[in-house]
Amino acid sequence: MAVVRDGTGTVAIVRAYWSQVHPVFMLPPLAASLFGVILAGTLEVGLAATHLGAIFAAVYTAHVKDGYVDFHVRGEDDDHPLTERGCRIGLVLSTSTFAACCLALFAFVDWIAVALTVPTWIIAYFHAPQLDTNPLSATTGYPLGIALSLLGGFYVQAGTLALVPVGFALVFLVLLSGIKVIDDAQDYEYDRSIRKRTVAVALGRQRADGVAYSLLISALLLVVGFAAARVFPPSAMLAALAFAAVAVFARRASPDIATMLLIRGSYVFLAVLVFAVWFEPLAGLL
Structure with a gap:
């Protein structure tokens, strides 16, 4: 039985599976894991790579499962490169990779590292069609996965948790949940027609x-508060200012443009936070 819908041969198969790698959505969880490493202040390359592998496999699982549900089950998408069998094989391979990474984390770190990592796969696999039909879980699933990625990246290096990574994880959870609400508003009419209860459908676009x-x-207020309390470096407030500037422009844009601006703004937000934590440019002034 075929695994791809168009084409034959190894090249077509590789191209179809590679198409499920979506950098815009994959980079933030991977970057969050690396940010956790930066916060830990130590680097065990093997452990960092293992955790990155687990997070990559989890997000890949989400993309393959979403594509399977949206095209083969719901009929929402117009096209998909993989057949049903191809989707199932992809899910088996990504889940096996994730499991192997978790076993390595258990062997070389401990069970807490695994406990912080396994929920990312659960969120990924059950996002569609279970979690994406409820306003709360549809909104917080992806942001929670990123928050867990940050905590896991920190823990596998430090062997413990601390207030700083927990604070940053909370900030990302809240910030990205806000972006997700705006992103879901793009599909308001369609989601409403199929009774998919996003926040926009449940409350209306304006609310x-x-x-x-x-x-x-x-x-952003959490960042300022944590910086004022010296939990975050004072220069972390620069990240809040940078993102606030993007949000001002996004506020007046349509949902699709606002989503594009805010997602890219979140990259700037993370980049400035990395700079602030690594170099602490305002440490001698405040």
Whole structure:
């Protein structure tokens, strides 16, 4: 039985499976894992690579499962490169890779490292069609996965948790949940037609917009509060200012443009946080 819908041969198969790698959505969880390493202040390359492998496998699982559900089950998508069998093989391979990474983390770190990592696969696999039909889980699934990636990246290096990574994980959870609410508003009409209960469908576009920006503001205030309490380096406030500038422009844009701006703004936010933690440029001034 075929595993790809168009084409034959090894090249077609590789191309079809490679198409399930979506850098825009994969890079933030991987970057969060590396940010956890930076916060830990130590680097065991093998452990970092193992955790990155687990996170990559989890997000890949989400993409293959979402594609399978949206095309083969719900009929939402117009096309998909993999057949049903191809999707199942992809899920087996990604899940096996994830399991192997978790076994390595258990052997070389401990069970807590595994406990922080396994939920990322659970969120990924059950996002569709279970978690994406509830406003809360549809909104927080991806952000929670990123928060867990950060905590796991820190833990596999430090062997413990601390207030700093927990604080950053909380900030990312709140910030990215706000972006997700705006992202889901792009599909308001369609989601409403199939009774898919995103925040926009449950509350209406205008109220959902208010919820989204309330979450974004709350995340930035958390950064300022943690910086004022010296949990974060004072220069972390620069990240809040940078993202706030992007949010001002996004506030007046359509949902699709706002999502594009805010996602890229979140990359800038993370980059400035990395700079702030690594170099602490304002440490001698405040």
